Amino acid sequence: MPQPPAPRRTLGRPPRISREEMVAAARRIVDAEGVDRLTMRRLATEIGSTPMALYHHVRNKDQLLVLLLDDYAVRTLRRPEVPDEPRERVVAAAAAIHEALADCPWIVEVLTADDLMSASALWFVEQIVDGLVAGGLSPERAVHGYRAIWYYTAGEIMIRATAARRRRTDDGPTYRDQVFAALDPDELPRLSEVAQRWAPLTAEDTYLDGLRALVDGLLAAR
Amino acid sequence: MPQPPAPRRTLGRPPRISREEMVAAARRIVDAEGVDRLTMRRLATEIGSTPMALYHHVRNKDQLLVLLLDDYAVRTLRRPEVPDEPRERVVAAAAAIHEALADCPWIVEVLTADDLMSASALWFVEQIVDGLVAGGLSPERAVHGYRAIWYYTAGEIMIRATAARRRRTDDGPTYRDQVFAALDPDELPRLSEVAQRWAPLTAEDTYLDGLRALVDGLLAAR
DNA sequence: ACCTGAACACCGTTCAAGT
DNA sequence: ACCTGAACACCGTTCAAGT
Numbered sequence: 001m002p003q004p005p006a007p008r009r010t011l012g013r014p015p016r017i018s019r020e021e022m023v024a025a026a027r028r029i030v031d032a033e034g035v036d037r038l039t040m041r042r043l044a045t046e047i048g049s050t051p052m053a054l055y056h057h058v059r060n061k062d063q064l065l066v067l068l069l070d071d072y073a074v075r076t077l078r079r080p081e082v083p084d085e086p087r088e089r090v091v092a093a094a095a096a097i098h099e100a101l102a103d104c105p106w107i108v109e110v111l112t113a114d115d116l117m118s119a120s121a122l123w124f125v126e127q128i129v130d131g132l133v134a135g136g137l138s139p140e141r142a143v144h145g146y147r148a149i150w151y152y153t154a155g156e157i158m159i160r161a162t163a164a165r166r167r168r169t170d171d172g173p174t175y176r177d178q179v180f181a182a183l184d185p186d187e188l189p190r191l192s193e194v195a196q197r198w199a200p201l202t203a204e205d206t207y208l209d210g211l212r213a214l215v216d217g218l219l220a221a222r
Numbered sequence: 223m224p225q226p227p228a229p230r231r232t233l234g235r236p237p238r239i240s241r242e243e244m245v246a247a248a249r250r251i252v253d254a255e256g257v258d259r260l261t262m263r264r265l266a267t268e269i270g271s272t273p274m275a276l277y278h279h280v281r282n283k284d285q286l287l288v289l290l291l292d293d294y295a296v297r298t299l300r301r302p303e304v305p306d307e308p309r310e311r312v313v314a315a316a317a318a319i320h321e322a323l324a325d326c327p328w329i330v331e332v333l334t335a336d337d338l339m340s341a342s343a344l345w346f347v348e349q350i351v352d353g354l355v356a357g358g359l360s361p362e363r364a365v366h367g368y369r370a371i372w373y374y375t376a377g378e379i380m381i382r383a384t385a386a387r388r389r390r391t392d393d394g395p396t397y398r399d400q401v402f403a404a405l406d407p408d409e410l411p412r413l414s415e416v417a418q419r420w421a422p423l424t425a426e427d428t429y430l431d432g433l434r435a436l437v438d439g440l441l442a443a444r
Numbered sequence: 445a446c447c448t449g450a451a452c453a454c455c456g457t458t459c460a461a462g463t
Numbered sequence: 464a465c466c467t468g469a470a471c472a473c474c475g476t477t478c479a480a481g482t
Contacts (some may be wrong), residue, residue: 013463013465040456051456053466061456111381119401122410129412139416143423155377156396159333179341188344190351194309194361199366210370210436217439218432235446235482262475273475275447283475 017049019057023071024063035106040064069110070118076100077120082127086135090215091208093127094149098157098207105161111154135219145218150216156207239271240337241279245293248286257328262286291332292340298322299342304349308357312437313430315349320379320429327383333376357441367440374436378429 025046029038040061044051058064080096082089101107128149130140177199185192194201247268253262262283266273280286302318304311323329350371354364399421407414416423 015465017466039454050467052458052468055457056465067463122401122405122413126410126413129416133412139412140419142412143416143420144426144428144431145435147424147428148435149239151377151381151432152370152374152436153327153377154381155373155375158380159373159376179344183344188348190361190364191344191348194351194365197362198365201362202369204366206366206369209366210373210440213367213370214374214432214436214438214440215439216436216442217437220435220438220442237446239447261473263473272448274449277476278446440470 015057017047017053017057019067021047022054022057022064023067026068027071030036030068032108065110066118069107070120072107073100073120074119076103077124079123086131087219089134090128090131090149091211093124093131094153094211094215095208097121097124098153098211101153101157102160102207105164108158108161111158132218137218139218148212148218149214152210153207155209236253237279239269239275239279243269244276244279245289248290249293249420252328284373287332288340290317291329293319294326294329295322295340295342298325299346301345308353309441311356311373311439312350312353313433314352316375316433316437317430319343319346320375320433323375323379324429327386330380330383333380350374355442359440370440371433371436374432378432386434 021069022043026038026043029042029046039137040051040054043064044054054064077096077100080092082092103109125146128146129139129142132145133139137145180191180198183192183195193200244265248260248265251264253269262273263277265286266276276286280289299322301319302314304314317375323333347368350368351361354367355361359367402413402420403415405414405417413420
């Protein structure tokens with residue numbers, strides 16, 4: 001599996017810092033203080049260097065984030081038992097990706113920064129595509145099916161992570177609370193009916209239910 | 223429908239700028255130069271004021287973005303013909319939301335900033351929840367179903383918008399291209415099979431296919 | 445009540461120079 | 464080849480003061 005190309009070593013002054021060291025230090029900062037605190041300047045002081053030295057080892061901050069995600073994926077993605085049944089294989093692979101990423105709220109910034117996560121996640125993509133083909137889809141439709149699953153999974157993680165962050169920095173009722181408190185039951189009867197229960201209902205973790213529905217729908221002959 | 227509370231008018235010096243003026247100016251900046259260029263300072267010069275005057279009318283920049291999204295929703299969301307058939311009603315409402323937001327790539331930053339879009343989008347949420355209930359789901363499961371559709375829709379928009387932005391600021395083959403060029407066919411046979419077609423396949427707009435699959439799966443008795 | 449000026453505490457990145 | 468210092472061109476937000 002290729003890493004993004006590292007700067008070539010030929011002659012001259014030996015490097016004092018390495019990509020690995022940068023990624024490890026970035027991980028420490030993110031784990032201890034959150035993504036927001038990961039800046040090129042903060043990272044430079046963490047490894048006892050200057051901001052500009054970093055740009056000798058990564059193209060820019062975006063690339064650093066991709067490297068960080070890759071590092072995270074390599075360390076935490078555990079390959080699950082893959083059931084023979086196609087539908088269950090797809091669900092198991094998608095759930096494994098979801099589980100790894102959901103524990104990692106800082107991922108959001110990086111998810112939107114690159115559509116495919118990392119080389120080490122490809123095995124999971126393979127399981128999903130293969131399961132969909134085994135379930136009767138053409139390879140083309142299987143790729144589209146994988147994409148739909150990825151949209152659903154990434155969307156769930158991004159929205160939940162932001163909601164959690166919002167809850168941390170809490171100040172009074174949210175805009176949503178205000179809107180739901182003032183619903184017109186004549187115009188919006190269904191929403192009025194569930195208005196009181198909206199917050200707890202949407203806080204429930206129903207990722208797997210939605211995933212199963214999506215996979216069912218993708219595999220259903222139509 | 224309530225707007226977020228505006229500062230109370232009582233006595234004293236009459237205001238020189240209003241929320242409406244701020245939102246209109248913000249819209250001009252975003253349309254002409256992109257979200258990245260929308261800063262409190264830029265907005266202040268746009269309306270011939272100072273950054274700090276703005277903080278008298280909005281709590282912070284996040285609130286300004288929510289107001290901007292609300293303004294966008296009011297102006298662009300068009301209520302579609304709603305079919306009687308529950309399944310088609312859900313699809314039509316979700317597709318309408320998707321269509322409005324997909325034309326608006328700057329939305330990404332705001333989507334992750336608040337899970338429900340705006341008061342003017344509630345009618346569409348009502349249609350989706352109502353359609354799912356008409357299709358046989360309990361109100362609780364219908365809300366969960368709506369959330370699944372929202373995750374899928376928001377994920378699709380965010381990922382596509384970022385991919386488009388990435389394509390604009392193009393410099394050479396992406397990380398993904400490199401990864402796919404070096405696949406091991408023994409370890410990842412399915413992905414190797416479609417490797418050449420991966421980019422065009424994932425560039426295709428298959429939002430509606432995935433949506434229909436998801437709605438089918440949600441409505442299928444299990 | 446509403447607005448201003450100045451400042452705080454930062455950013456990512458470029459450039460020219462050093463070793 | 465690798466690193467440094469200084470600078471560029473910005474940010475969002477707070478504070479104290481003015482009208």
